[in-house]
Amino acid sequence: MTDTKKSVHGAWSSRFAFILAATGSAVGLGNIWKFPYIAGENGGGAFVIVYLLCVLLIGIPIMIAETMLGRRSQQNPVETMELLTEEAGADKNWHFLGWMGVIAGMLILSYYSVIAGWAMAYIVKAFTGSFFDADATAIKELFNDFVASPVQLIIWHSLFMLATMLIIVRGVHNGLEKAVQFLMPGLFVLMILLVGYAMTTGSYIQGLHFLFKPDFSKLTGDTVLTAMGHAFFTLSLGMGAIMVYGSYLPKGISIANTVLWIAGADTAVALLAGIAIFPIVFANDLHPGSGPGLIFQTLPIAFGAMTGGWLMGILFFVMLMIAALTSSISLIEPVVAWLVENKDFSREKASIWAGLATWLLGLGTVFSFNIWSDVKFFDRNIFELLDYLTANLMLPIGGFCIAVFAGWIMKRQHSEQELNMATASNYQVWKILISYVAPLAVFLVFLHVIGVL
Ligand code: TRP
Numbered sequence: 212m213t214d215t216k217k218s219v220h221g222a223w224s225s226r227f228a229f230i231l232a233a234t235g236s237a238v239g240l241g242n243i244w245k246f247p248y249i250a251g252e253n254g255g256g257a258f259v260i261v262y263l264l265c266v267l268l269i270g271i272p273i274m275i276a277e278t279m280l281g282r283r284s285q286q287n288p289v290e291t292m293e294l295l296t297e298e299a300g301a302d303k304n305w306h307f308l309g310w311m312g313v314i315a316g317m318l319i320l321s322y323y324s325v326i327a328g329w330a331m332a333y334i335v336k337a338f339t340g341s342f343f344d345a346d347a348t349a350i351k352e353l354f355n356d357f358v359a360s361p362v363q364l365i366i367w368h369s370l371f372m373l374a375t376m377l378i379i380v381r382g383v384h385n386g387l388e389k390a391v392q393f394l395m396p397g398l399f400v401l402m403i404l405l406v407g408y409a410m411t412t413g414s415y416i417q418g419l420h421f422l423f424k425p426d427f428s429k430l431t432g433d434t435v436l437t438a439m440g441h442a443f444f445t446l447s448l449g450m451g452a453i454m455v456y457g458s459y460l461p462k463g464i465s466i467a468n469t470v471l472w473i474a475g476a477d478t479a480v481a482l483l484a485g486i487a488i489f490p491i492v493f494a495n496d497l498h499p500g501s502g503p504g505l506i507f508q509t510l511p512i513a514f515g516a517m518t519g520g521w522l523m524g525i526l527f528f529v530m531l532m533i534a535a536l537t538s539s540i541s542l543i544e545p546v547v548a549w550l551v552e553n554k555d556f557s558r559e560k561a562s563i564w565a566g567l568a569t570w571l572l573g574l575g576t577v578f579s580f581n582i583w584s585d586v587k588f589f590d591r592n593i594f595e596l597l598d599y600l601t602a603n604l605m606l607p608i609g610g611f612c613i614a615v616f617a618g619w620i621m622k623r624q625h626s627e628q629e630l631n632m633a634t635a636s637n638y639q640v641w642k643i644l645i646s647y648v649a650p651l652a653v654f655l656v657f658l659h660v661i662g663v664l
Contacts, residue, residue: 281457
């Protein structure tokens with residue numbers, strides 16, 4: 212079994228390669244596109260604090276657990292759950308966890324790809340000088356006209372899916388490890404330059420206040436659920452993506468340290484994005500709750516106004532696209548790995564089918580922004596429904612089950628051996644977080660949302 216496995220995956224060349232790939236998965240549209248707009252919609256400060264707490268107390272312990280499960284079995288998520296339930300002598304119902312992950316990944320990618328397509332389109336807009344000296348109104352119009360066109364959105368969505376599938380067919384290693392190596396530092400530098408611009412807008416302090424000054428009266432059950440769901444989303448947790456990456460991680464490498472680095476980098480990028488964007492929002496009388504178009508309606512103002520903004524605009528959207536690509540491949544890899552390893556598909560065939568199905572689903576999101584904007588279920592358009600279903604429900608449920616499995620079902624000696632922590636007390640801290648704190652927190656948030664608490 213180990214042999215066939217090797218031929219399918221290979222292993223990461225080093226701990227560093229795993230850090231790069233997992234960071235590539237974590238850092239993406241979630242940090243730069245989603246975090247600012249949901250923070251804006253949910254009133255800022257208090258939401259941000261809940262999100263940070265969720266990363267610390269729920270996200271990090273579960274990320275350690277998910278990596279650990281993957282590395283222990285060295286299989287795709289479906290197989291991992293089968294193998295590990297058997298090892299622990301547990302109920303077969305645990306298998307559903309692998310399945311839910313495969314489905315959640317495709318659902319998320321279907322809308323993720325549409326938004327990544329927007330980033331690609333904006334590379335062209337930056338290049339042709341569309342932002343030059345444009346004011347907030349013009350930039351907003353540019354965005355509204357763009358998303359009103361289903362044809363344009365479909366073209367860009369298709370191009371992004373195609374790029375994702377090409378990388379998936381060729382395997383994760385060729386080029387991708389290297390791309391991430393340049394991407395992360397580049398992204399950091401650009402975000403810091405944008406924060407520099409934000410400081411010159413005159414609304415810098417107001418932006419910081421919005422982002423970090425908590426007004427807890429703004430917290431509702433749904434706000435807290437969104438913050439928690441985003442902690443899962445931004446760290447790529449709860450659906451097997453990190454499990455797959457963990458399965459390629461060589462034995463003997465410290466999982467906990469590695470995870471701390473990844474979560475730290477991910478959080479830093481999100482906070483930088485927020486710090487760059489909100490001053491621009493207030494300086495231009497925009498509304499923080501502008502929704503999914505927020506970064507596309509704010510950052511171009513900066514690129515149009517600052518010296519060197521033309522080049523920065525191009526670079527920024529190129530990097531955003533690459534950041535999205537390194538995430539999208541982790542969303543589709545679980546289903547592809549499962550088709551290859553369990554259904555005897557060739558890698559090409561698996562990629563084509565998984566890609567086509569996801570592309571088709573993505574049309575629902577494309578039309579949510581134009582011809583189907585009035586089609587609502589439970590007061591949400593298709594895009595919002597998919598987002599709610601995956602980020603707010605499937606990922607936390609998946610994460611909850613991973614925590615219960617790692618904390619209660621898996622034998623202590625197995626997790627202890629796999630994590631191989633530096634000290635016994637480190638292990639103990641993780642064990643308490645994963646067995647009690649994380650599952651209880653998720654459970655309480657759900658109770659709160661359905662109004663029991
Ligand atoms: N974390 C990525 C982002 O922030 C998105 C992502 C990639 C993801 N793989 C995932 C989200 C798996 C949930 C599960 O953009």
